[in-house]
Amino acid sequence: MLPKPTFERLKLYHRLLLDVEEEYVSSETIAKLLKIQPEQVRKDLSYLRTTGKPKVGYKVEELKKELDELFGIKRETAVVIVGAGRLGSALANYQGFRKYGIEVVAIFDNDPQKIGQFVSDLVVLPLKDLKRVVKRFNVEIGVICVPKESAQEVANLLVACGIKGIWNFAPIELEVPEDVLIVNEDITQSLLTLKHLLNRRRGR
């Protein structure tokens, strides 16, 4: 089992490698880009099978392939979005998910004005179709983009449909059964960090 900080850094190495064109990459190059120590990079990569050659570095293709396997990049993961508002529509349109093997197969809403409209190439569906779509596309992840007042109710619905992973954008803690994984993405939390750090700098 990978330590969590190592796992988090391996994700950043994977992202960096998408832009590296050379055949080999050194731990110094990765370390400099991420402003961390080269020993840390070597230690993290020692969890993988790919080894580095002294003075030459790691073979980029081999590292990429092994990290793809670790994150299951090549395995297509079907995702549904609930909430076709501002955030839900931005996510449904986002082409960046493709390179991680993530495909948004459907988007849902409970507002009659939105149902039947197009968001990207998807038609907004009513919630009554959720179960049928989850079964048909073997959907693994449900993305919650509804206001916080409706988020728990939507989580219950996703769980009832057999979804095992929830990506939650609503700023609220959700209650779900033990076997359902939740990743919370309250982006205002980072803004608070930035605000706090700027405050401290000005000596408030």
Next chain:
Amino acid sequence: MLPKPTFERLKLYHRLLLDVEEEYVSSETIAKLLKIQPEQVRKDLSYLRTTGKPKVGYKVEELKKELDELFGIKRETAVVIVGAGRLGSALANYQGFRKYGIEVVAIFDNDPQKIGQFVSDLVVLPLKDLKRVVKRFNVEIGVICVPKESAQEVANLLVACGIKGIWNFAPIELEVPEDVLIVNEDITQSLLTLKHLLNRRRGR
């Protein structure tokens, strides 16, 4: 100086308190909602001045007030967004920032078709107005919502205008001077975590 894990949890306590209507709250209540241990909550709150009364708990108003101070919530922070695309528009419209004292004062783009259009109640401005707006509104934070190929160039521009904090949504590491703070928000990183955890569960 607060340890980073404590700081991260205090942000979650602050968010929870927004929805608490009782006069007092116990460490057990907070712990249960966040699925952590009550001792951890008491230890975190011991960094604050507000103390809990045995059997009664912490006075909600006092806790809120002290956490507001810690995060500088009451101090209005002016923010600009560069990139009036899908994500930039969703952020410009987001009313949730107000309760953290964050105000989006302007949004910029380099696409002539977008300049002059309305996003929320803001007119999309050309980049040549960035410096004037940053000075006039004493803007502290610049939000980068442009494609990763333009992100570094936009970061350089924000730094040249005197911005001290950058909230970066583009999936790339940015180079900025030591005195500029960066918080990266590559939301696809969380999707990778979810995908990896689901993979492991299925025993792939």
